[in-house]
Amino acid sequence: MSDAAAGNGASSARKAINPWLIAPMVALAAFMEVLDISIANVSLSNIAGSLGAGPEESTWVLTSYLVTNAIALPIAGWLSEYFGRTRFFIACIIGFSTASLACGLAPSLGMLIFFRAIQGLAGGALQPVSQAILADAFPPAQRSMAFAMYGIAVVAAPAIGPTLGGWITDQFSWHWIFLINVPVGALLIVLIRMYLPDEKPNHDGSPIDYIGFSLIAIGLGSLQWLLDRGQNEDWWDSLEIRVLTGVVIVALLTYIVRSFDQHNPIVNLRLYRYRNYAISNLLMFVLGFILLGSTALLPLFMESLLDYSALDAGLVISPGGFAIMAMMPVAGKLAGRVDLRLMIAFGLLCAGSSLWYMGNFNLQVDSTTLALVRVWQTLGIAFLFIPINTMAYIGLPASANNQAASMLAFMRNLGGGVGISVLVTLISRLGAHHQVPLVANTSPGDPEWEQHLARLQGVTGSHDQALALLNQTVQGQAQMLAYIDAFHFMGALFVLMIPLVLLLKPGQADPEAEPAPAH
Template sequence: MSGWSNERSAAGDRNPWLIVGVISLATFMEVLDTSIANVSLDHIAGGLAASRDEATWVLTSYLVSNAIVIPISGWLSDVIGRKRYYMMSVALFTLSSLMCGFAPNLSFLIFARILQGIGGGGLAPSEQSFLADSFPPEKRGAAFAAYGVVVVCGPVLGPTLGGFITDNISWHWIFLINVPIGIISLLLVNTFVIEPEILQKERRQRLRRGLRVDYIGFALVVLGLGGLELILDRGERDAWLESTFILGLAVTVAVSLGFLVWWELARKDPIVNLKLLANRNFAITLLFMTTTGAVLFGTTTLIPQMLQEVFNYNATNAGLALTVGGIATLVAMPVVGTLTGKVDTRFLLMPALLLQAASLWYMSGWNSELTFGQASTARLISAVGLPFLFVPINAAAYVGLKPNQTSDASALLNVARNLGGSIGIGVAQAILISRGQYHQDRIVEGLNPLNPSYVEGVNQLSRTVGGTGGDQSMTTLSALMQQVREQAQVLSYIDVFHGFMIFVLLVTPLAIFLRQGKAKEGAA
């Protein structure tokens, strides 16, 4: 016997697997929305008479508001009530999706996306708290595996679905499809999810002591995490620290986060429970979740971007290159769900991390002759290993934590995943620009009449592009520079993949220090 009881279960006397199915609807809706709009920015900009740079605020506004809400969602869930807060989040996400779909201008769309980010930020932490409290430790791995299918596959299917809808229907429908899903989710949650009596009792006791709102902590979260998300998303477009705005924001973020750590550790009732980081197991799993977010969201963004920018794929086909990976994830999830809790967590995590490194190493061997099959193969290798990261990390994170800490732990895990994704994407875009310019300069250095390869290449291009006289020279030069830019772009992507690979290899040995969760450690 593990000593675990279902007194905190969101399923009550019902089968807890029912809860997995119920919450998966809203999970898929929210996770899908983090990536579905990426491939539609040009269409959104055109439809709302805005520039592409202005349209990127559609992504930024969502990410910033999402980043602010996630870390405080555990506190909000305890104060408002877990089920009530979850339903409020689903309702807000659904309503704001409707507003996005009918947005008459860019300003209204950005406002609606802020509301959507606030609603979406409360979903995943509450859902993981539902699961952690509804399943005994020996079954928790299988539960997180089922839940992980939608969490991992959402970002994979997002670009494909977004590209198809945008190319064949209208960008408005990438938001409107959330509305019926959200309504069904609300009805199911209201019917099948319960608020356990022990949670209601804890909430009443908290309120009886007086609701002490950590306003300073909340302000520091807004400035620190919101500002960090803004830097990571806008830094590349604004030339990073060359921008006075980004520089000032970076100083504000550094001071705010430093003060946030000191302030929250000193409070008895913090809005973000950073004291959980004293648990070594939990601290290591946060690092691994950050790595998983960086690899998952980073490669999910980079592969379609490379296929579109360098190889002229349309949005639909670029997204399809990730679909094979989604299928591999679906196949691997039940396997890892069965193994988690039976096999030492370290024996699952370390091979999975090495598989990510192998996938990135394979990507670093790409060149300008890249085929659709090669892109799909790289994603397939990565996707097979992702479940063996996501599920054991979530299962191991709760080992040794108290039952009433699950909401706070879930919130921090989701902060790590989203922040990892933002860091991965932001750093990757910065490297692409700097290394792209570097490689272009190095290639151009070799383009001179004294280089036999240059002369031979120019002659071959002249025969290929045709033309006569001065027109032929200009056409040849234009074609040559196009090849230079293409080669420089490919080399810069290879540098990013190399960087990701090195980061994953450096993190991998830390898995040795994880504790193996056992069934009797059933508190969380």
């Protein structure tokens, strides 16, 4: 099928069906998939206890999903064109729902990990295919509001996932964090078959590049594994991590070199010759880095230093998710009236300043302050997601929408994976770094140290207990300084992205633009 025919087909679909019937369906599919990235986080101890596994083994419930999800994201665009986007979309929902049912009924940890891997593989396509459907269903002038609905799904889901998962586990059982996907998936299949037009495969009969598929699967799967396991294995001090790093470099570099000789590459890297698309991908990577990184870091801060429970920490950061949901429609309306570059700059400054302010936190910070600053941060993020997605399509041909959406979703998730790994490593390494001078200043013979030790000994009635409490205080202060550094780092990273906004080209997406050359 030619690009012109495909464009005419998409145009006919827009005229035949009200796109506002399509938008909530595809947004719900994306929400369901993104929610499963984080919903199991707080339930790992329950899962491990129920299935007779250790804490270290249970983390594979998360890792298996993330690895296969990372593989599926960038190739989803190519697969949706090869098999027909609507058919592929329905097949992914069926696969995701069936795997969710199997996860909920898994009799052992090994079976649960296996079905989680299938769940991540089937669900990985739901985000990019949902976005591509919206890009085709809505004319350029209305895409901002469509992306607002999609943004609520993929940005708010990680924020409320841990809280929802904790509540479901406490009120029912961990099985239901997976089983709830089954009725939602069944409903989506019925609605999609009713309202979403069927689309024929759009490919030129070229043979499938199995070598390219293998290189992407090996390279990205190893990359996600490396990011997830790096800190636990002490990064490059571990042979496992060094081997994985080599595999990632060889596999991905080989794919990049080969892709420019392919007529129909699985991931079309030539799209990066479009300036807006390239910059938007970088901004989306940074957005994922900080959004998912801070979403992981804040509960860790509250649980490890402020003695919050997992559920209480989730409740504190949940208002940020609701703030995003409330502000996305506002940002969507503004996107049609305000220069998108101004919105991106404002979002970067707002979110960056909130993170810099978090650098003022101390061990006495209260839950209200934590929640308000998180809301401040997410308000800025609401003004980033929509304009970045909208700007990415400016100048791109309509025939590139599927692959463009896949890479945008992949870059956001990759940024999140890198962000979590980097920030957790920073906390660990900087905590040890800050502890050295603190210990040096708290040595026997120092008058202030002796006075503090005497006060603690008077409270505890034991010299050893007083020493233990003093050591705990020093460690807590060192960790607090590490978190301050991490918050400052994230805030500065957002602000440093502002000059990039000046390089973006304003305008509307051009469905008649020439596609990137195949050779």
